[in-house]
Every structure is written in C-alpha cells, then in structure tokens.
Amino acid sequence: MASFGWKRKVGEKVSKSTIQQFEAEAEGADDRAYKDDEVDWLHAIKRRREVLLGDCAHKSKRLKDEGALLAEQGRHWEAIKKWDEAIQLTPDNAVLYEMKSQVLTILQEVFPAVEAAEMAVKLRPLWWEGFQTLGRAQLSLGEIDLAVRSFQLAIHLCPSELTLWxxxxxxAWKLQQQKQAAKEKSQQEEEIQKLILNAPELDQDYDFESDEVIAACTAVAERQKNYEELKKATVVLDTEGKIKII
Incomplete structure (x- = not known):
C-alpha cells in the first residue's frame, strides 16, 4: 500500500445547518438583487454556492491532513474524529473513508473498518487501494474468502503493484488453506468420535475368554488414543508454505 497516505453516508446535521445558513444568505442576496435591476441575482446565488462548496472542500482537506498527522503519531481516535468532521463537509470523498478504515483496523474495530472500506470502494469502484484496505479489514474480521476476492479485484485494477501479489x-491464500485444513481436522475428529461412541467391535458377542475380546478392546483403545492425539494437534504452515497437522 502507498505510504500512510491517509488512505460515510454522513449525518445530515452539519450539512443541513450549513445549507440553511446559505439559503438565508441567498434570500438576502435575492432581495437586494431584485431591487437592483443591474444585478444578475441568479448568477449571484450560483456564485455564493460555489464559494460555499469551495470553502467546504478547503476545510475538509485541512481536516484530512490534520487527521493523517495524528494517525502517524498514533493518536488514532483523534484522527478518526478529524476525518468524521471532514466527511460531514465532503461526504463523497472516498479517501476519507479508506483512511478511516485503516485506523479502525489498527484499533481492532473490525466491523466499522469493513463498513468504512466498503463505502470507499462504493464511491471509487476502480480504486485498487480501496480494495486492498477492504481486503485487510475483511481479514481482521475473519472473512478470508471475501478478503481473497477483494485482493484479486485490487490486482485486476493494478497488476503491477507487487505488494498485492x-x-x-x-x-490470504495461506490463511484460506489453513482454514480448510482446520476444517478437515475437525471432520476427522467427528468421524473418530462417532466410531468411539458406536464402536462396531462392541456390537458383537464375544467369548470373554477368547482372543477376540482382547483384539476388540485394543482396537477401541487405539481409536481413542488417535482421537486424543488429533485433538491436541495444531494446524501450521511449514517453511515451504504447506499446511501440516502436528
């Protein structure tokens, strides 16, 4: 991922109050313009709106940069607060959501991190860094298959970015393999446990003085031993990246 390049629908409260203030000012401008035939009041209103939007964009950028500085200093919650304020001003800025997702992932706020990253890629569906951050957030949430898909999309958008590969x-592929191995181990445990609880050797009638009884008991004991060893086993990755149960 690029440097800490601080990589919502937002609440309506701030934006509504800002717009209401603008409309009040615009109405005043309209009254003055109506009295002066030489003033193009439509142009004046349009110009005021442009100035307001430009001011919001400027303030949002300042808040974004302040948040990035705070994040680099490890002051993560303060950074998020700055970005939330910026999002109120520019709710369609995908970079703000992506940066917020990075920090939420660091803070182990996994659900909000995924939501923020999803908003980022929704706003910029062709941005590879957005999908990279989404994949990392999904890994933190344990959604390995979804993370693999996000990374594959990021690679499709930017195949030259080696960190993605x-x-x-x-x-993510290693985790996926490990997850599959753990699933297979669990299935083996269930199968052995069923055989222990319903051992076929115990369904037969034996002469308790015969060798068959000893063989049956030995088989059941061996199965129980294998089950206990399997329960203690751990799924690991070897030096070659292969999955092993040890």
Whole structure:
C-alpha cells in the first residue's frame, strides 16, 4: 500500500445547518438583487454556492491532513474524529473513508473498518487501494474468502503493484488453506468420535475368554488414543508454505 497516505453516508446535521445558513444568505442576496435591476441575482446565488462548496472542500482537506498527522503519531481516535468532521463537509470523498478504515483496523474495530472500506470502494469502484484496505479489514474480521476476492479485484485494477501479489493475496491464500485444513481436522475428529461412541467391535458377542475380546478392546483403545492425539494437534504452515497437522 502507498505510504500512510491517509488512505460515510454522513449525518445530515452539519450539512443541513450549513445549507440553511446559505439559503438565508441567498434570500438576502435575492432581495437586494431584485431591487437592483443591474444585478444578475441568479448568477449571484450560483456564485455564493460555489464559494460555499469551495470553502467546504478547503476545510475538509485541512481536516484530512490534520487527521493523517495524528494517525502517524498514533493518536488514532483523534484522527478518526478529524476525518468524521471532514466527511460531514465532503461526504463523497472516498479517501476519507479508506483512511478511516485503516485506523479502525489498527484499533481492532473490525466491523466499522469493513463498513468504512466498503463505502470507499462504493464511491471509487476502480480504486485498487480501496480494495486492498477492504481486503485487510475483511481479514481482521475473519472473512478470508471475501478478503481473497477483494485482493484479486485490487490486482485486476493494478497488476503491477507487487505488494498485492507478494503480501496481501499470498497471506490470504495461506490463511484460506489453513482454514480448510482446520476444517478437515475437525471432520476427522467427528468421524473418530462417532466410531468411539458406536464402536462396531462392541456390537458383537464375544467369548470373554477368547482372543477376540482382547483384539476388540485394543482396537477401541487405539481409536481413542488417535482421537486424543488429533485433538491436541495444531494446524501450521511449514517453511515451504504447506499446511501440516502436528
């Protein structure tokens, strides 16, 4: 991912009050313009709106930069507060959501992190960094398959970005394999446990003085031993990146 390049529908409260203030000012401008035939009141209103929007964009950028500085200093919640204020002013700025998702992931606020990243890619569906951040947030949430898909989309958008191949997708694939191995281990445990509880050797009638009884008991004991060993086993990745149960 690029440097800490601080990579919502927002609440209506601030924007509504700002617009109401503007409309009040615009009405005053309209009254003055109506009295002066030489004034183009439509142009004046349009110009005022442009100035207001430009002012919002300027303030939003300042808040974004302040948030990035705070995040680099490890003051994550303060950074998020700055970005939330910026989002109120420019709710369609995907970068703000993406940056917010990065910090929320660091803070282990995994659900909000995924939501913020999803908003970022919704606003900029062709932005590879947005999908990279979404994939990382999804990994933190444990949604490995979704993360793999997000990283693949990021690679499709920017195949030359090696970190996507060598770090993000490679790690997600390993986790995916590990998840599958853990699932297979769990299935093996269930199968052995069923055989222990319903051992076929115990369904037969034996002469308790015969060797068959000893063989049956030995088989059941061996199965129980295998089950206990499997329960203690751990799914790991070896030096070659292969999954092993040890």
């Amino acid at each position: 060598q770090e993000d997708l490679a790690w």
